[in-house]
Amino acid sequence: MSLADIIRHAPSSETLSLWLEKVPYAAYLGIEARVEGDDILFILPPDDKLLGNPAIRAIHGGVIGAFMEQAAVFHLIARMETPVLPKIIDFSLDYLRANFARHTYARCHVTRQGRSVANVHITAWQDDEQQPTATARAHFLIDEALT
């Protein structure tokens, strides 16, 4: 089954993990997801290959960005009636605290979804959701005709 086939099913924690397995880099990073009511919690378990700073054992900043981008993509797909793979237009990432070698979480909020563009806000944290380690804002092109 292709990713396109799988994403036509309503997201449960099970279909979400099927989605993630079909995206090679998301699978390589080890991203997981859990449906919580109407929301999706994205999880990045610790792994030595994700580190970017050996001195303080912090996860590579780019990996945190990639995790948050992937979270936004699947958060958007989960809301679509006719799912298409959103294409990233731009990505703005604020690093607030170091992400150490433990579980990192992300949650997304669609600030605005128009006919062809979605604006998504993503928050990542480790110990306390109220103390984010990074926040990001991304625009995605979602109109099939324009891609």
Place this chain on the structure above:
Amino acid sequence: MKRLSDQEKHRLISSLGEHIAHTHALGITVEKVEGEALTLRLPYAENLVGDPATGVLHGGVITVLLDQTLGVAALACDSLAPSIAPTLDLRIDHLRVAPPGKDILATASVYRTTRRVLFTQGIAYWDSPDNTIARATGTWLRLDEVDTTWTGNIERKEA
């Protein structure tokens, strides 16, 4: 890294790269050092794909490459002692995607330093900068004290 030749910088940045687990795992290497401009190369690989239908690389992989290139360009800035400073922010415009199978290059440099903040910019492309796929700007906070852990690692490894 004042007074280092391009060749010396190339060697130092290459050995630094071996200590950075994720970019080392991705096979990112130093392509070129020309004064303040640093170019890194990311080899195309199947496990870095974001869209399995087309084989196009994941946008997040481009983020990793640009974060690394801008960050190391900041580290290697001539006017400063080598130090790793925390990233404040990174902004990326994704202009187009590269054809599947192509290695991605990224070139970055510091364009402004102040007492507290480093401003960097860079691009990602395939084959030549004419094929720019993404443009990035990033800011780094300068710490008061120089972090010698990294350069210490390099010296210990070479000793």
